[in-house]
Amino acid sequence: MSDSAVSSFVRRELIPERAAPVEMVGLIGFLRTRLFNSPVNIFLTVASLVLLWFVVVPTVEFLLVDAVWSGKDRTACLAENVGHPVGACWPFVEAKFGQFIYGFYPEQERWRVNLTFFLGAVLLLPLLIPRLPAKGLNAGLFFAAFPVVAFFLLRGGGLDGFGVSWVTNLLSGFAAGIGDLGQTLRRAGEATANIGPLLQLLGHLVSLLGAAISLLIWPLVWLNGHIQNSSRPVWVDLVATTVLVSLILFLLGGGFRAGWRMLMGSLATFAGIGVVIATMGLDRGGLPLVDSGLWGGFLVTMVVSVTGIVTSMPIGIALALGRRSTIPLIRLFSAGFIEIWRGVPLITVLFFATYMLPLFLPGNFRVDGLVRALIGIALFSGAYIAEVIRGGLQAIPRGQGEAANAVGLSWWQTTALVVMPQALRHVIPGLVNSFIGLFKDTSLVSIVALFDLLGQVHASFADPVWATPSTLFTGFAFAGIIYFVFCFGMSRYSLFVENRLNAHRK
Structure with a gap:
């Protein structure tokens, strides 16, 4: 090859400088790639900022900036006495706090409620932390022993027999x-x-x-x-x-x-x-008897929600397995049960359990009103949980069960050790969604004269000592904050469990 041909491929000028690379990390990179990377996203970002400005700013002003923090009656929360527009009337919440938490539970016996909450937290927290040992013993104490102890702590009374x-x-x-x-x-x-x-x-x-x-x-x-x-x-x-x-x-x-x-x-x-x-x-004789009609507030919310969540899981698992059973009678019963309970609203279930169920019981057999509501909520929620779990069971390949049978596992062992754990892992979002809905639906028990947190807050508005224009919004804001904290906590913990169980896929 000639020297002229070789020299034609040799550049004799410097290459122009390239533009600096676009920053893709940090705050600027996040803004560029997530918020302002297209005209549509720019419009959505600006619209969201405007919406947050008109929602978050007034909320902060009402709850914190313009709020009243001390006072003994309604006069402390009136604009003409404060000298500026009044936001939340927090003295109202302070005065009614015992009613919001305990309802009409006798004040001298409220230590029993506090002890129940403490025991529940002490037994539940170790179950939620994966690294702690003795999960079997802990689960037995929480699911078997704690309900009995909590019942006699809250209700009182003793045993005539066993x-x-x-x-x-x-x-x-x-x-x-x-x-x-x-x-x-x-x-x-x-x-x-x-x-x-x-x-x-x-x-x-x-x-x-x-x-x-x-x-x-x-x-x-x-x-x-x-x-x-x-x-x-x-x-x-x-x-x-x-x-x-x-x-x-x-x-x-x-x-x-x-x-x-x-x-x-x-x-x-x-x-x-x-x-x-x-x-x-x-x-x-045990502790002094406190009738469930005196329970109320956050106590009833926790009793109803925790009982409903804990009891609806085994009911839902049994119904989901029954609906997939090869025995026609079991399959038809499970399908009929699920469709009947899903076909009626929860209010109807509560009315039936509270006012009509006693008509079907023997004359000398009585069931407490709160227990009747708990049974209705557990069966109602169990029907919804059953369909969520059935969706997870359908996502498991048939080869999983066939492989378990090939190594000699029985149907119960295959279901408990192979199929059900995988199915529950697939439906964690759906299960937690149902639990959050159940936690919020506890407010419906006020329809049958059981005053939960929201019902107790609503009943406190009738007190003329705290009748102000902002009292109503303050009470609902307080209840909303409590509901949000618990629901958001369940949501975040479910994400933690999801990420931990699905770590092998990453």
């Missing part, structure tokens, strides 16, 4: 209810001409069923009679229940061959129950 007495009374009431139904059918048959014989026959069959149940539970009735005639019925009943339950678990666990572990676990559990009974004095 497991044998409770089961005997329940079955006796059920048998009596069936017997009453049989008598009703026979009387209806006597008053009806066309289908009278059929109703009488049905009434005799139902009465015979009630008599058969009464005959079957006669050993329990006999044992309960001897327990109640003893000098210390609670402890005798506890011992009898311990013996019966431990014996059943021992036999189901394999008897003398492999049942010793279940036997030791049962004995240890009942020993712990005995310690709780002795510590709280439940065999001697």
Whole structure:
């Protein structure tokens, strides 16, 4: 190749300087890449800033800048006395704070509520921190022992008996209810001409069923009679229940061959129950009785929401598995249950549980009004949770179950160890969304005369001592802040759990 050809490829001038690279990190990079990278994003950014200006600034002025922080009555929150437009009237919240938290719970007994909150936090926080050990023991205390202790702390009272007495009374009431139904059918048959014989026959069959149940539970009735005639019925009943339950678990666990572990676990559990009974004095009447009608405020909100969240999960899991079952009866029952409960509003469920459910119970069987509302909310929420979990189950490939079967796992082991953990990991956002909705829906219990936080705040507006133009907005702002803190906390913790469980995918 000639020298002239080679020299034609050699540049004889310097290359012009390039422009400085666009900054893609830091605040300027964030503004350039996220907020002002296109005309549409520029418009949305400016519009959002204007919206925040007209929303955030007045909110801050109302809650902090123009707020009144001290006072004893409504005169401290009037503009003519303060000399400027009045924002939030925080003395109102301070004066009504006990009512917002405890409702009408007796003031001298409010330490029981505080102790319940403290025990719940102490047992819940270790469950939320993954690195802490003894999760099994912690979960057992929180989900099994804490509800019982909280019930007797909040309600008070003691025990007249234990497991044998409770089961005997329940079955006796059920048998009596069936017997009453049989008598009703026979009387209806006597008053009806066309289908009278059929109703009488049905009434005799139902009465015979009630008599058969009464005959079957006669050993329990006999044992309960001897327990109640003893000098210390609670402890005798506890011992009898311990013996019966431990014996059943021992036999189901394999008897003398492999049942010793279940036997030791049962004995240890009942020993712990005995310690709780002795510590709280439940065999001697316990603490002073506080009727649930006096509960209110944040206490009712937490009781309803925590009970609903905890109980709706097993209900939802059972219904989701039942709807995917290969047994037609179980599948139809689960699908019907879900569709019926999802097809009615929560207010209707609360009305039915509070005012109509007692009509279907035996005459001598009573359920507390708060408990009836809790049952209705748990079943209602469980139907929604079931569909969320079913969506997660459908996302699991069939090969997961087939691989588990190939290594010899049973259906229960496959579901508990392989399928369900993966399904729950997929539906964490949906589950937390349902929990947040349930936490906020607790305000609907005020429809059935249960004053939660929002209902208690609304009831406090009737006090003429604090009747000012800003009192209404202050009360709702206080309730809104509490709801936001708890809902935002659940949302952030769910993101933490999601990121931790999905770390292997990154």
